[in-house]
Amino acid sequence: MSNVSVFTRRDPFAEFDSLVRSAFSPTQGSAARLDFTPAVETVRDGDDVVVRLELPGIDVSNDVSVEVTGGRLVVKGERRDQRTEEDGENSRRISEIRYGSFERTFGLPGHVTADAISASYDAGILSVRVAGVFAGTEPTRIEITQG
Template identity: 40%
Template sequence: MSLTPRHDLRRTVPDLLEWVEDLPNTFAWPGPPGLRPFRLEEHQDDDAYVIRAELPGMDPEKDISIDITGDRLTINAERTDRREESDRSEFRYGRLHRSAVLPKGADATKATARYVAGILEITVPIAETPPESHTVPVTRG
């Protein structure tokens, strides 16, 4: 007979880890109440800014919208609860929202988005920007 309730501990640890992971968002998330964040990856190379969002189980044509206003890209998504009654669910339902600031030179008119295997990937081309300053040579005469 074991005195350690391993079964319950295995169920509790993921809940605890998720709670700790979400704690900063609980108190510091900017935006209207009721909107929850989701995970993002961002990277920029010479010619594009790419943002990837974890949005599994969504219909991209119905549940996801992307808006770019000025230098701010905003992803809105909504996951409705389609499940039958169950004893436990770790899925998140409701409205989800994240924003990111686009880099200088981003061309929002040429942005593209694709949704594959639960990952939304948005690519925003970056136009070549002239250098901020340059040196003007001085000649005699």
């Protein structure tokens, strides 16, 4: 006789790993060329997930949007080059700073709605909190009574 259970046990760490992996996968169906990809850190904080994106030098109120669409969290925007070109024969610029459009997409569990998401920006870091991602994922032990 096999030892197969009809109940499946949800592994919250596997779900978290899947969420983190989806953060680093390319956007499906996106043919647009993006100019840079901001660095991302994804951490579990209790029942929540916090996604932090490095966005220094960006006007987040005008140039960044955080949206929920089709079961996905989408952060997109643009880093604009605010410097003006100096006219002159001898002027040169060497820059390792990337400017232009970006988009990062993260898969969300089915029970998460836009109401569970909040975003804040401080010191060049955009923090997006997704509340309740892991709520109810801890196993609950059921007492066995003897008849």
